[in-house]
Amino acid sequence: MTQYFSAEALTDYARAVFIAAGLRDEDAALVAGDLVKANLRGVDSHGVSRIPMYLERLRRGLVNPRPAIRVGKVAGAVAHVDGDNGMGFLASDIAMNAACDLAGEMGIGLAGVHRSTHFGMGACYALRAIERGYISLIFTNSSPAIPMWGGRTTFLGASPIAAGIPGGKHPPYVMDMAMTVIARGKIRLAAMKGDPIPEGLALDIDGNPTTDAAKAFEGVCLPFGGVKGSVLGTLMDLLAGLFTGANFGGDVKSLYFDHSEPQNVGHLFFAIKPDLFMSLSDFGARMDTFYNRIKELPRAPGADEIMLPGEPEERREAQRRRDGIPVTDNVIADLTAEGAGVGVTFPQPLVAA
Numbered sequence: 238m239t240q241y242f243s244a245e246a247l248t249d250y251a252r253a254v255f256i257a258a259g260l261r262d263e264d265a266a267l268v269a270g271d272l273v274k275a276n277l278r279g280v281d282s283h284g285v286s287r288i289p290m291y292l293e294r295l296r297r298g299l300v301n302p303r304p305a306i307r308v309g310k311v312a313g314a315v316a317h318v319d320g321d322n323g324m325g326f327l328a329s330d331i332a333m334n335a336a337c338d339l340a341g342e343m344g345i346g347l348a349g350v351h352r353s354t355h356f357g358m359g360a361c362y363a364l365r366a367i368e369r370g371y372i373s374l375i376f377t378n379s380s381p382a383i384p385m386w387g388g389r390t391t392f393l394g395a396s397p398i399a400a401g402i403p404g405g406k407h408p409p410y411v412m413d414m415a416m417t418v419i420a421r422g423k424i425r426l427a428a429m430k431g432d433p434i435p436e437g438l439a440l441d442i443d444g445n446p447t448t449d450a451a452k453a454f455e456g457v458c459l460p461f462g463g464v465k466g467s468v469l470g471t472l473m474d475l476l477a478g479l480f481t482g483a484n485f486g487g488d489v490k491s492l493y494f495d496h497s498e499p500q501n502v503g504h505l506f507f508a509i510k511p512d513l514f515m516s517l518s519d520f521g522a523r524m525d526t527f528y529n530r531i532k533e534l535p536r537a538p539g540a541d542e543i544m545l546p547g548e549p550e551e552r553r554e555a556q557r558r559r560d561g562i563p564v565t566d567n568v569i570a571d572l573t574a575e576g577a578g579v580g581v582t583f584p585q586p587l588v589a590a
Contacts, residue, residue: 282423346509391458433450434448
């Protein structure tokens, strides 16, 4: 069964439980807002269902609730951010803003992050850059989830890449995708619900194809596009991990299974001024032309509309702000229990379906 909740109620709940876990008020608000933003955009695998897992890592001392995040300028347009093992949302917010600040001075800005943790939905940072008027590229590595091409065991992370380009009068371009055929968080969500997954997404721990989401989550996710996804996953690990000074090459600790030490995830944030080669008004007009040409393309059979990346999520956000965010009963039970443990009441639903 699924029930529906307002974004405001879920945000208030998430903020309260993270404050109870030791986060500063403003940090808890940022993390809560990003998690609910993922739900609003339909990326439920990266939304409030992850709260119990984050809280467990905070309780175990694997995540620093009050990090002293340090930003050092290491070159004219480059900053290096030490996340101090805090929530990845916090270091990433600081890094994306640092990259934008540098881009404002130099035309392009780059911020590398080490000693971080899982940073949530990559699109959050692309949207932040868009709000400030910048083009962005966002790389991260993560714990082993997919094999090198030809390998049987996990080595590379699902390591999503995200990007954002401001629009003109029409919606911006917002891309966010993992190197797997399907995001590992979606397999986790299917396992939590007891739902099967389609064939061709994952292998079990013994290297056999499986449609059992729980076995897939413990096993190996397959890279999208075969060798191409594996090659891109390698690039994410080299640039976001090795290059920044974070863990790499299979050393990032599992968010789900490894409670031995902090993850030391790495991220890389690029920000670029859109008016480097033309006026801002010309850039916006060209983006509008691009958008209009997409809308006028001949459609394939069964396609009602062709949309720019990020446009479906923007529409879903508008719908969920109006009708509520769907949360399944098993997630509600987990969140209710987490809240009860720290004296925070889980909100009442808007509608039961």
